[in-house]
Amino acid sequence: MRIILTIAITFFSTYLIAQKKCDCLKVLDYITNQIEKNSASYAHQVIEYKRQNEYNKHKTQTLKIATEITTEKECLGIVQYYLSFLRDSHQELYVTNEYYPFKSFNDTTSVKKFLQENVENHKLKKNNSKKILGNWHYKNGLFSVQIQKNKHKGREYIGVLTENFNNNNQFLGYKGDLKIEFYKNYKGELFAIFWSFGQKPSSYKVELNGDTLKLGRSLTFYRNDKDIKKVDDFTPSDSTYFKELSRATNYIRINTFDYENKSLIDSIIKMNRQKLVSKENLIIDVRNNGGGSDLSYYPLLPFIMDKKSYQNPIAASSIWVSNDNFQDYYNERYMYGINTKQDSLNADREIEELRKHIGGFEPFVKTTSKIDLIYSYPKKVYILQNRKDASSTEGFILTAKQSAKVKTFGENTGGYVSYGEWRKLGIPNFPAWISMTQKKMIFYDGSDFETIGIQPDIELNPNFEKDWTNIVQKEIEK
Structure with a gap:
């Protein structure tokens, strides 16, 4: 607008x-x-x-x-x-x-029309650098915003672009276009709605520390342009593979635990089993792994765990059995894993058991698991993790951390592990x-990782993520 x-x-x-x-x-x-x-x-x-x-x-x-x-x-x-x-x-x-009234952001004419019709535009003011007010530069210098007081529509402040914004030959914003809206919540805390250049909103807690402004974990702004950092544009490989790094260290890269990737993970482990059990160290790189199926990481556990029995990090799960949710599960009861008449009967029995708990969470029992075999080698396992790890990948990390052989490196994971089955x-x-x-997840120790993530044993600087593998290898082989 x-x-x-x-x-x-x-x-x-x-x-x-x-x-x-x-x-x-x-x-x-x-x-x-x-x-x-x-x-x-x-x-x-x-x-x-x-x-x-x-x-x-x-x-x-x-x-x-x-x-x-x-x-x-x-x-x-x-x-x-x-x-x-x-x-x-x-x-x-x-x-x-x-x-969107257009098919591509390359359609500059339609994009400009969309922005003019739908995005608030405000005049820039004289730069008044006081507390949160004034000009702020995004951490990599890609764009800058000016934060102004604005009491309209329940807001406290707004942040607007200081210049027209073009990126990769796409026009994505006019000077003065609304980029951030700041609200005070019921506790008096500042909360921000940040608009992506695709005009999609995300919400973040606001943290102001001197000349640094942070929205959540990912969005950092600096008061002074001299503080702008050259950001590491490194992206972990979008594939799964095995590699021998040295005579002492093996490396496995797993980009996804999607069930479709399970056969590849299985074959890599089977093909390289002798190498895995003959070297002192194993680095497992699960950065940018958004999760998938727990079944995909089970074949790794014999090389990771130091005991055959372990606690499932998610000790149990429990469905919120509202009438609408029950109907959804009822409608889908034959959709997955139904191959025989007995499978259908089992599905009917399970759905009738669920029906008993409409109006509350279904009861749960905390469980443990056991693997048949553990290997003495590798002696040490090192897991690389980052903020884009989510869901079952976080479950894998929590499982692995129960082993004394394991140490994790990197940064907090994404924190996508407490709820599911949307x-x-x-x-x-x-x-x-x-x-x-x-569905909610229940943890053995009552931990709360949602939006916070799982903290690594050793933190690494995300600005130099491309060097993480080398850093860990040097650390473990010194």
């Missing part, structure tokens, strides 16, 4: 007609109702933890802001702000293709949907 106070009335009228109008209060009423009935993270964090009072304060603030919102794009931001109350990395907001929640007459989680 492009608003400049000096704009001509005729242009403003055209702008209003071009807007995609939205009854944001109606959208939020629908979403809050669905989340409160069906979300596992809501049932866990609000109902079980008895946080209704805090939640209601957040919800009231969000609904009040929604009364001032008139467009789909603005409403996306408020929906994202509402969802930020729940720490659930699997429960996310996604835009649909209907959000289903698609479509939103009527709105260009977005939500991946609503239906």
